Amino acid sequence: MSLTQKIIFTLNGKPVQADAQVTASALELLRGAFELGGTKLACGEGECGACTIIVDGRSRNSCLLPAVDLDGREVLTVEGLWSEDGIDPVQQAFIDEGAIQCGFCTPGMIMQTKYLLSKNPRMTPEEIERGLEGNVCRCTGYKKIISAVAAASAVAAE
Numbered sequence: 001m002s003l004t005q006k007i008i009f010t011l012n013g014k015p016v017q018a019d020a021q022v023t024a025s026a027l028e029l030l031r032g033a034f035e036l037g038g039t040k041l042a043c044g045e046g047e048c049g050a051c052t053i054i055v056d057g058r059s060r061n062s063c064l065l066p067a068v069d070l071d072g073r074e075v076l077t078v079e080g081l082w083s084e085d086g087i088d089p090v091q092q093a094f095i096d097e098g099a100i101q102c103g104f105c106t107p108g109m110i111m112q113t114k115y116l117l118s119k120n121p122r123m124t125p126e127e128i129e130r131g132l133e134g135n136v137c138r139c140t141g142y143k144k145i146i147s148a149v150a151a152a153s154a155v156a157a158e
Ligand code: FES
Pocket: 040, 041, 042, 043, 044, 045, 046, 047, 048, 049, 050, 051, 052, 061, 062, 063, 064
C-alpha cells in the first residue's frame, strides 16, 4: 500500500496540487505527475546537480527533497524560465557560448546559475567555479560552462 498526501504549491508561477506519495522525491513528482522532464535524474544521491530546482529562492537537489516538502512552497523548474520574451538570458548564454554537449547536466547548471545570480549578479570566475561545485558535467570540461555563466553574469549586472 502506498500512502499519499495532498500537497498544494506554486509551480512555475501557477498554483497546483497533487497527491504525493510520501516516499516519493520532488524529482519523481515533477517528472511523473507534472511531466516536467527538464529536471534530470542522474546520480539520485545529491552528488551531481542534474536535478537542481529552485524552492523558495534556494537551489535544491530535487532527488533528495521529499515531494511532500513542496507543500506551500514556490517551485521553479527549468520549464518555468520560458516567458513571452523567449528563453531566459542564462539559457541564451549557454547557447551562445556553446556550453552544451549531451545536454544532460544543462538544466541543472542553468537552475544553479539562476540561483547564484539571484544572490550575486556580479560573480568573479572564482565565485562561478565555487558556485557550480555541486554540478557535474561528463562532457564539456567546464570551460565553456564557466564562460556562459560569466556572460550571463555580465548581462545580469547591467
Ligand atoms: S540526480 Fe540529484 S544530485 Fe544527482
